Amino acid sequence: MLRDFFIGLSQNQLLNNAAKKYGLKLGAQSVVAGTNIEEAIQSIKELNAHGISCTVDNLGEFVLKKEEATAAKKQILQVIEAIHDNQVDAHISLKPTQLGLDIDYDFCLDNLREIVGKASQYNLFVNIDMEDFRHLPPTFKLLDDVSMEYDNVGTVIQAYFHNALEYLEKYQNFRIRLVKGAYKESEEIAYQEKADIDANYIKLIEWHLLNGKFTSIATHDHRIINHVKKFVQKHNIPNDKFEFQMLYGFRKDLQLKLASEGFLFCTYVPFGQDWYGYFMRRLAERPQNLNLVAKQVFNKKTNTIIGVAAGAFILGRLTKSQKKKRK
Numbered sequence: 001m002l003r004d005f006f007i008g009l010s011q012n013q014l015l016n017n018a019a020k021k022y023g024l025k026l027g028a029q030s031v032v033a034g035t036n037i038e039e040a041i042q043s044i045k046e047l048n049a050h051g052i053s054c055t056v057d058n059l060g061e062f063v064l065k066k067e068e069a070t071a072a073k074k075q076i077l078q079v080i081e082a083i084h085d086n087q088v089d090a091h092i093s094l095k096p097t098q099l100g101l102d103i104d105y106d107f108c109l110d111n112l113r114e115i116v117g118k119a120s121q122y123n124l125f126v127n128i129d130m131e132d133f134r135h136l137p138p139t140f141k142l143l144d145d146v147s148m149e150y151d152n153v154g155t156v157i158q159a160y161f162h163n164a165l166e167y168l169e170k171y172q173n174f175r176i177r178l179v180k181g182a183y184k185e186s187e188e189i190a191y192q193e194k195a196d197i198d199a200n201y202i203k204l205i206e207w208h209l210l211n212g213k214f215t216s217i218a219t220h221d222h223r224i225i226n227h228v229k230k231f232v233q234k235h236n237i238p239n240d241k242f243e244f245q246m247l248y249g250f251r252k253d254l255q256l257k258l259a260s261e262g263f264l265f266c267t268y269v270p271f272g273q274d275w276y277g278y279f280m281r282r283l284a285e286r287p288q289n290l291n292l293v294a295k296q297v298f299n300k301k302t303n304t305i306i307g308v309a310a311g312a313f314i315l316g317r318l319t320k321s322q323k324k325k326r327k
């Protein structure tokens with residue numbers, strides 16, 4: 001219920017626009033590395049100093065205007081320049097819907113090609129993040145198309161999908177990030193129970209560690225991480241064949257511990273003004289993250305956003321149930 005609440009909020013365009021005006025609020029500043037490139041680079045330098053590499057996400061998604069997608073592309077190109085100029089250990093993560101996937105496939109592909117091309121000049125990797133199921137086939141197609149020209153590109157496979165292993169086998173020779181999956185998907189296509197998702201996640205990780213090119217294991221789940229540590233030891237899988245990834249601001253102690261133990265570690269560093277949808281998904285995953293909000297809750301503007309958010313959600317629910325009744 002709470003998960004649905006925050007996923008519902010994450011897709012609310014009105015609230016997204018309102019949130020942009022307020023800057024980083026609701027506790028988002030602890031999990032978003034600033035609103036501009038300079039602040040993001042500063043955060044990356046701090047993580048690099050602890051032996052942690054970074055993947056940088058210029059926040060934004062579900063863009064429906066060409067100007068906005070073009071602006072996002074330009075911003076990502078600037079991030080690439082900034083990574084190069086500052087000689088920091090970082091690469092790019094991006095979302096296809098930010099580059100116009102919902103507007104026109106070829107337009108999005110051109111944007112992506114320009115970014116991957118620029119990154120390849122500096123030998124930087126580009127990860128295409130995976131969004132909801134609707135965008136899965138065109139996202140794989142983007143990867144197919146762009147990888148005909150460039151090899152510095154990979155994607156994400158979400159363990160909650162029944163078909164995840166098939167996708168993984170198909171993309172065996174790519175650098176792949178494995179995750180549990182962050183969106184709400186139907187039971188026809190995706191596991192709903194945590195135990196089933198975790199079991200499939202472990203199956204994928206083991207398969208890719210044994211058969212794949214390079215595996216990014218992106219999770220905050222210490223049980224999965226401990227399992228991986230034992231598995232790589234048992235199968236003599238060298239440390240340069242995989243890395244652990246976590247999101248910026250989450251389980252900082254564990255991030256530092258894994259890096260200090262000699263594992264490759266990469267932190268996902270989101271930045272920008274479009275933080276709202278990202279932040280709501282984090283609340284959906286782990287309601288305990290509400291602690292971050294609670295710390296901010298006595299701030300006046302924050303109260304306004306929370307009030308509007310709750311109001312919009314309840315109104316949305318009421319309208320839906322009224323519509324159902326009318327039918």
Ligand SMILES: Cc1cc2nc3c(=O)[nH]c(=O)nc-3n(C[C@H](O)[C@H](O)[C@H](O)COP(=O)(O)OP(=O)(O)OC[C@H]3O[C@@H](n4cnc5c(N)ncnc54)[C@H](O)[C@@H]3O)c2cc1C
Binds near residue numbers: 128179218247268
């Ligand atoms: C680097 C990165 C990139 C991602 N990219 C994508 C993507 O492209 N597409 C996509 O759909 N999803 C993506 N995700 C999100 C992912 O799919 C999951 O929704 C998210 O990571 C939550 O699942 P989890 O594996 O971290 O563990 P969960 O199942 O959320 O948690 C398992 C257990 O771990 C412990 N735990 C978890 N978080 C914490 C914490 N903060 N503090 C203390 N204990 C904790 C708790 O014991 C919890 O019960 C990404 C995640 C990461 C880390």
